[in-house]
Amino acid sequence: MPCYRCGRVQTDPVRGASPWARGVVEGEQVLICPECQRDHPAWTEELTACPRCGNTRLSIVMGSVVCRACGHDWPARAAE
Numbered sequence: 862m863p864c865y866r867c868g869r870v871q872t873d874p875v876r877g878a879s880p881w882a883r884g885v886v887e888g889e890q891v892l893i894c895p896e897c898q899r900d901h902p903a904w905t906e907e908l909t910a911c912p913r914c915g916n917t918r919l920s921i922v923m924g925s926v927v928c929r930a931c932g933h934d935w936p937a938r939a940a941e
């Protein structure tokens with residue numbers, strides 16, 4: 862999966878230690894590369910935030926968005 866801002870492809874998917882950030886934008890799982898995180902300090906403002914705790918570290922699992930901070934989950938496509 863490429864960076865959703867610049868389209869750069871993740872070269873070495875190191876488990877656990879990857880500097881690439883995950884997030885959710887409009888119901889889609891996205892990745893943000895380290896360069897875009899650094900060059901766009903407000904990058905987290907573009908991401909969907911957990912309605913319970915406000916965290917943007919979200920994953921999509923089986924059609925649901927799951928907050929990795931508090932465990933809250935909700936349908937990825939609730940608005941449709």
Ligand SMILES: [Zn+2]
Nearest residue numbers: 864867894897
């Ligand atoms: Zn990027």
Ligand SMILES: [Zn+2]
Nearest residue numbers: 911914928931
């Ligand atoms: Zn949360």
